[in-house]
Amino acid sequence: MSDLYTLHGFDPSPYSVKMRALMRYRRLPFVWQATGNPRDAAVAAGLPPVIPVLRFPDGRVMNDSTPLAYALEREHPGQRSVVPDDPGLAFISDLLEDFGDEWITKMMFHYRWYYEADREFAQVWVVSSRNPTMEAEARGQAMQIFNDRQVGRMALVGCTEQNRPVIEESYCFVLDTLDRHVRSLPFLLGSRPSLADFGIYGQLQILSVDPTPAAEMRARAPDVFCWLMRLDDASGVEGQWIDAAAPLPEAIVGLLEHAAKTYLPFLAANAQALQDGAETFEVELLGRPYAQGPFRYQGKCYDALRKRFAAMPAVARDRVASVLEETGCLRYL
Ligand SMILES: N[C@@H](CCC(=O)N[C@@H](CS)C(=O)NCC(=O)O)C(=O)O
DSSP: OOOOEEEEOOTTOHHHHHHHHHHHHTTOOEEEEOSSOTHHHHHHTTOOSOSOEEEOTTSOEEEOHHHHHHHHHHHSTTSSOSSOSSHHHHHHHHHHHHIIIIIIHHHHHHHHHHSHHHHHHHHHHHHHHHOTTOOHHHHHHHHHHHHHHHHHHTGGGTOSTTTHHHHHHHHHHHHHHHHHHTTTSSBTTBSSOOHHHHHHHHHHHHHTTSHHHHHHHHHHOHHHHHHHHHHHTOTTOOOOBOOTTSOOOHHHHHHHHHHHHTHHHHHHHHHHHHHHTOSOEEEEETTEEEEEOOOHHHHHHHHHHHHHHHHSOHHHHHHHHHHHHHTTOGGGO
């Protein structure tokens, strides 16, 4: 039996590069299996057809990056963990990871499929990653099919003309805030990366390549680009968590305030729509109306976040509750 993991994914997939960076940081030996269609590995194992897919050395196969990251914590306890020791900081890390996975992903999807230059580049990147030497006609067809499928999904995930100003303003806010932060602290919650870093990294890494958001990032937040490169292979990083008893860094407070004005009210409205069986919902975010159809997976994310908050030891919960209250997050938890 090999002691290697196999990570099935590909470069244009935010959750794939998130897991790859996390495993590199944790120094877990793995094979990066990026040829063909990595989704086949999920289907063959009877899992939902999403990537990345991780095969453990004992043959188990799993997907979904957050449960995967926690499975690796159980598998390799204390070995360069990405979960802060302090339960309060661990919760902040979970919240910001989820903000990355489920809110910043709207920016990734919007920029990639809204602007023509980005659509054209993304088609090449995706098709070439699966099969770089495909014959010209088949390659053209594969690119068109992928483009049509993704553009057809935009409204489903909230990437509409109506929502565009909210999504783009939020992207600029995240860039500006992170840019300030990473000039004073190498990672979000210390001089070592947390799950929050990897969740936000996954989406922003793609945004740092797709042409329109990449130009925005380089122009307004070049240190964010440097942070992404640090995270891509952080296997040499040895660091510390911030002091859990000290006030949170200013930019982390800023990100929490922003989550309380965007992602969290979105989650609450989504949960309400799921409960009501509504076909669509509308919520005011950043002073503008934002509308989309309810999304079951994000209903589960919200549930998981609230359960984690409730399950925190009382001392840590009370400490973190005050910053969550000040930033406007608490009322959603
Ligand atoms: N929550 C999952 C999301 C994974 C995901 O959505 N992966 C995308 C690629 S980045 C995918 O496989 N989508 C399915 C498709 O395009 O058919 C995770 O964290 O891993």
